[in-house]
Amino acid sequence: MTPPEASQADRQVAAGAPPAVSFRMSVLKKRADFLRASRARRQAMPGFVLQARRRADDEPAQGVRVGFTCSKKVGNAVARNRAKRRLRAIARELLPREGRDGWDYVLIGRREVTASRPYATLRADLSRALDKVHR
RNA sequence: GCGGAUGGCCGGAUGGUCGCGGCGCCCGCGUUCCGCGGGGGUCGAGGAAAGUCCGGACUCCACGAAGCAACGGUGCCGGGUAACGCCCGGGCGGGGCAACCCGACGGAAAGCGCCACAGAAAACAGACCGCCCGCGUGCGGCCGUCCCACGGUCCGCAGCGGGUAAGGGUGAAACGGUGGAGUAAGAGACCACCGCGGGCCCGGUAACGGGUCCGGCACGGCAAGCCCCACCGGGAGCAAUGCCGAAUAGGGAUCCCGCGGGCCUUCGCGCCCAGGGCAGCUUCGGCCCAGGGAUCCGGGUUGGCAGCUCGAGCCGCGCGGGCAACCGCGUGGCCAGAUGAAUGACCAUCGCCGUCCUUCGGGGCGGUACAGGAUCCGGCUUACAGGCCGUCCGCGCAC
Numbered sequence: 001m002t003p004p005e006a007s008q009a010d011r012q013v014a015a016g017a018p019p020a021v022s023f024r025m026s027v028l029k030k031r032a033d034f035l036r037a038s039r040a041r042r043q044a045m046p047g048f049v050l051q052a053r054r055r056a057d058d059e060p061a062q063g064v065r066v067g068f069t070c071s072k073k074v075g076n077a078v079a080r081n082r083a084k085r086r087l088r089a090i091a092r093e094l095l096p097r098e099g100r101d102g103w104d105y106v107l108i109g110r111r112e113v114t115a116s117r118p119y120a121t122l123r124a125d126l127s128r129a130l131d132k133v134h135r
Numbered sequence: 136g137c138g139g140a141u142g143g144c145c146g147g148a149u150g151g152u153c154g155c156g157g158c159g160c161c162c163g164c165g166u167u168c169c170g171c172g173g174g175g176g177u178c179g180a181g182g183a184a185a186g187u188c189c190g191g192a193c194u195c196c197a198c199g200a201a202g203c204a205a206c207g208g209u210g211c212c213g214g215g216u217a218a219c220g221c222c223c224g225g226g227c228g229g230g231g232c233a234a235c236c237c238g239a240c241g242g243a244a245a246g247c248g249c250c251a252c253a254g255a256a257a258a259c260a261g262a263c264c265g266c267c268c269g270c271g272u273g274c275g276g277c278c279g280u281c282c283c284a285c286g287g288u289c290c291g292c293a294g295c296g297g298g299u300a301a302g303g304g305u306g307a308a309a310c311g312g313u314g315g316a317g318u319a320a321g322a323g324a325c326c327a328c329c330g331c332g333g334g335c336c337c338g339g340u341a342a343c344g345g346g347u348c349c350g351g352c353a354c355g356g357c358a359a360g361c362c363c364c365a366c367c368g369g370g371a372g373c374a375a376u377g378c379c380g381a382a383u384a385g386g387g388a389u390c391c392c393g394c395g396g397g398c399c400u401u402c403g404c405g406c407c408c409a410g411g412g413c414a415g416c417u418u419c420g421g422c423c424c425a426g427g428g429a430u431c432c433g434g435g436u437u438g439g440c441a442g443c444u445c446g447a448g449c450c451g452c453g454c455g456g457g458c459a460a461c462c463g464c465g466u467g468g469c470c471a472g473a474u475g476a477a478u479g480a481c482c483a484u485c486g487c488c489g490u491c492c493u494u495c496g497g498g499g500c501g502g503u504a505c506a507g508g509a510u511c512c513g514g515c516u517u518a519c520a521g522g523c524c525g526u527c528c529g530c531g532c533a534c
Contacts, residue, residue: 092154
């Protein structure tokens with residue numbers, strides 16, 4: 001079955017405590033946060049699309065927040081889950097180190113590619129995308 | 136050995152690094168609820184979790200009962216089950232040498248409707264070709280007589296009148312079938328068998344089967360066109376539903392007054408009549424409403440909590456009943472509860488399948504499916520790499 005908001009089909013994943021960084025990573029869950037992120041900067045890569053924004057003054061200033069979106073365009077439930085889990089894995093690995101405190105990030109999965117692209121390449125993609133988006 | 140039929144089962148394994156959701160436990164901090172940090176334990180997708188096609192549980196909504204109507208569904212019989220359109224057994228029909236498989240499988244002598252094309256004719260009989268009988272006007276032949284004319288109880292063709300429906304041919308289907316007897320030719324007009332219908336007897340719980348007697352050939356097909364009959368069914372669904380909290384109201388609750396008309400020796404909301412509403416109509420019973428004021432509560436959306444997972448539960452073994460589906464008893468084991476939604480990411484080794492190479496040790500390359508809970512359960516259907524086990528049938532070979 002599809003999630004209740006399948007037509008939107010965004011996804012979230014929690015992230016673990018980073019080993020050696022001061023700020024913590026938390027999770028985007030509100031639809032409004034996703035909408036705000038989609039209006040900010042975006043960077044398309046072969047395996048995914050990255051959206052990023054610096055939070056406004058009236059929002060929590062501390063920590064990196066991340067959300068994931070895998071719509072039905074990505075495939076059936078199994079394909080969506082796999083894409084989301086791989087995105088979550090690279091985010092957990094890189095964002096504590098390369099993300100910026102006070103920013104929101106959204107990673108959007110792509111059909112076929114997100115699930116099949118070699119892991120090291122996918123990770124390199126995210127590193128480059130973060131670099132471009134911060135510039 | 137080859138080919139086939141059928142039932143059941145599995146559907147990757149191990150290890151490492153990092154990580155996620157639920158629930159207990161321990162430590163530290165803050166210590167009022169409760170919250171924060173750390174550690175460790177335990178559980179954590181499927182045979183279809185899928186399609187959402189049936190059946191239920193559960194929740195809310197709808198005034199009750201009976202009858203009728205409408206709508207929808209099911210449709211041989213018996214059994215199983217909480218229930219089913221599911222399952223098991225049986226019957227009948229069809230296919231196959233067989234194992235076995237398939238079947239909307241009640242009713243067409245209640246009614247309506249339809250039956251394309253072809254064909255003479257498609258439902259109620261009728262008659263295109265043909266067959267037979269009669270007539271002998273026409274044409275031709277033959278004969279009387281060699282020719283014309285004329286004639287002939289002769290022959291053929293055409294024509295006219297009548298009989299017939301066996302044969303031809305069309306079609307998915309042709310007004311029972313085969314044979315006999317009969318006839319001018321023919322026909323259920325007659326006879327036998329088969330088919331059809333009815334009565335009786337026997338077997339079976341039944342569907343149905345067997346036997347016997349009688350009837351008359353009457354009754355084409357389609358009910359998956361309408362319809363008839365029997366049985367079943369109220370609606371919506373966990374985004375149901377309940378609770379809590381926060382910002383702006385059409386709403387709701389309680390109380391008070393009031394609330395259609397008429398009757399009166401009885402002024403009592405006592406009696407009579409009436410309006411509207413209560414998912415179609417009728418009957419019976421019952422309930423509610425009508426205008427104003429006061430007070431209180433509180434809402435479309437969002438968030439949190441509950442519902443939320445142990446239940447007609449699943450699996451193994453044993454005993455008992457049953458042909459079986461299944462049921463009973465005992466015993467052991469197992470059972471996730473997320474909610475922007477966990478059950479993973481990556482690496483290594485191995486397994487399995489295909490293919491190529493091989494010095495027969497092995498090696499290279501490729502593949503490893505379909506698909507992931509969202510209230511729960513019983514079915515059905517559909518998808519699926521590769522593989523395992525059993526039973527049966529036919530053929531061939533050996534004995």
